[in-house]
Amino acid sequence: MNIRRFLIGLSALMMASFVSPQRKITVYLVGDSTMSDKETSAYPETGWGMPFTYFFDSTVEVQNHAKNGRSTRTFISEGRWQAVADNVKEGDYVFIQFGHNDESKEKTDRYTPPADYKANLIKFINESRAKKAMPVLITPVARRRFDEHGKVKESHAGYSPLVREVAASLSVPLIDLDKQSMELYQQLGKENSKLLFLQLKPGEHPNYPEGKDDNTHFNELGARLIAQLVLKEIRDIKLELANRITKRK
Numbered sequence: 001m002n003i004r005r006f007l008i009g010l011s012a013l014m015m016a017s018f019v020s021p022q023r024k025i026t027v028y029l030v031g032d033s034t035m036s037d038k039e040t041s042a043y044p045e046t047g048w049g050m051p052f053t054y055f056f057d058s059t060v061e062v063q064n065h066a067k068n069g070r071s072t073r074t075f076i077s078e079g080r081w082q083a084v085a086d087n088v089k090e091g092d093y094v095f096i097q098f099g100h101n102d103e104s105k106e107k108t109d110r111y112t113p114p115a116d117y118k119a120n121l122i123k124f125i126n127e128s129r130a131k132k133a134m135p136v137l138i139t140p141v142a143r144r145r146f147d148e149h150g151k152v153k154e155s156h157a158g159y160s161p162l163v164r165e166v167a168a169s170l171s172v173p174l175i176d177l178d179k180q181s182m183e184l185y186q187q188l189g190k191e192n193s194k195l196l197f198l199q200l201k202p203g204e205h206p207n208y209p210e211g212k213d214d215n216t217h218f219n220e221l222g223a224r225l226i227a228q229l230v231l232k233e234i235r236d237i238k239l240e241l242a243n244r245i246t247k248r249k
Contacts, residue, residue, distance in 0.1 A: 022059045022244065023091055028084050028133075029064045030075065030124065031097035033217060034141050034226075036066035041207060045198050045214075046223035048141070048230065055231055060244045071101035072120035073112040081124065090132035093241055095230075096124050097177065099140030099159040100216065114162055121166045136239070137167045139178035141226055144197055144215035146190045152182045175233040181226060196222030 029035055029049045036047040053062040065084055067075070075081050075098070088094060098121075102112035112120065121137065128135040140163075143155040154160075160178040167174035185193040198214035205212075218226060235242045 024059050024061070025091045025093065025241075025244075026088070027056075027060060027062045027093045027095060027241065028088060029062065029066050029095050029097075030081065030084060031066040031095075031138070032070050032100050032140075033066070033068035034100060035064070035097055036068055037064050043207060044200075044205065044219045045217050046220045048218060048223045048226035050227075051220075051224040052227040052230060055227065055245055056241075057244050057246050060241070066097075069101055069110060070098075071104075071110040071112045072098045072117055072124075073102070074110050076120060076123070081127075085127045085131070088128060088131045088133045092131075092133040093239075094124065094128045094133055094135045095138060095175075096121065096135060097138035097140060099156050099163070100143075103156065103159045114158065117159060118162050118166055121163065122170065125166070125170055125172055134173070134239070136173045136175060137163050138175045138230070139163045141177045142181040142185065144185055144193055146185075146193075150190050152186045154178075154182070173237050173239060175230055175237070177226070177229060177233075180229045180233065184225065184229065195219075196225060 029052070031049075034047060035049040037050055038045050038047060047064070047066060049062070049064040049066055053064070056062065065080060067080060070078070070080065084094065098117070101107065101110040102117045105111050125135045125137075139160040140156045142152070145153040145155050147153050156178050164174060164176070166172065188196070196218055198212050198217045198219055200208050200212040202211040203209060231245060234245070
C-alpha cells in the first residue's frame with residue numbers, strides 16, 4: 001500500500017514537472033488622472049492604477065501609462081499611445097479608460113467630440129489586436145455627485161454609452177466602472193463616500209495647506225476600492241488574467 005502511494009505521488013510529481021509555467025505578460029493601463037501614477041507632491045491623491053499593480057502574481061507586469069489631464073485625442077497626439085502600440089505583444093492586455101477629459105467642452109485643449117472619441121477607442125482596439133493583445137474597454141469612473149434626495153447622479157451620460165456601444169459592436173471585453181462606482185458611492189451614501197476622495201480641510205495635509213474639495217480624484221482608500229471593483233469585473237467577465245490575481249490567504 002505504501003509503495004502504491006509512493007508511485008502515485010511520484011507520477012503526479014513527474015506530471016507537474018512537464019506543465020509549462022504561465023507566460024509572463026504585461027498589462028498596459030492607458031487613461032487619465034483617475035487611473036494614473038502620482039508624484040509624491042500630489043499625495044494623498046492616488047490613481048486606481050497604483051494599487052492595481054499589487055494584486056497580481058509574478059507572471060504579470062503592470063505598466064501604467066495613464067496621465068493627468070489626457071483625453072483620447074491628446075493621448076494620441078502626444079505620442080503616448082504610440083509608445084504602448086510599439087511595445088505591446090501577443091498575450092498582453094491593454095486596459096483603456098478615458099472620458100473625463102474628452103467630455104470637457106470648456107477645456108478646448110483636451111475636448112474630444114463624441115464621434116472622434118469613438119474613433120480613437122476603435123484605433124486603440126484595432127492596433128492592440130493587430131499585435132495579438134487583448135484590449136479591455138472601461139467606462140470612465142464616476143464622479144461623486146448626489147442630488148437633493150441623496151441619489152448618485154450620472155456624471156458621464158454622454159460618453160459612457162459610447163464605450164458600451166463600441167465594446168458591443170467590436171466584441172471587446174467591457175468593465176462598466178461608471179456603473180460599478182456609482183453603486184459603490186450609493187452604498188456608502190453622500191457623506192461616507194467623501195472618505196474615498198481627495199477631501200482635506202485647511203492645514204490637514206502639507207501638500208494642500210489650503211485644503212481640497214475634490215470629488216473626482218481618489219485618496220489611497222478610494223483608489224484601492226476602485227481597483228478592487230476592476231479586479232472583481234476581471235473575474236466576472238472571465239478574462240484569463242483572473243487566473244493571475246494573487247490568491248490571498
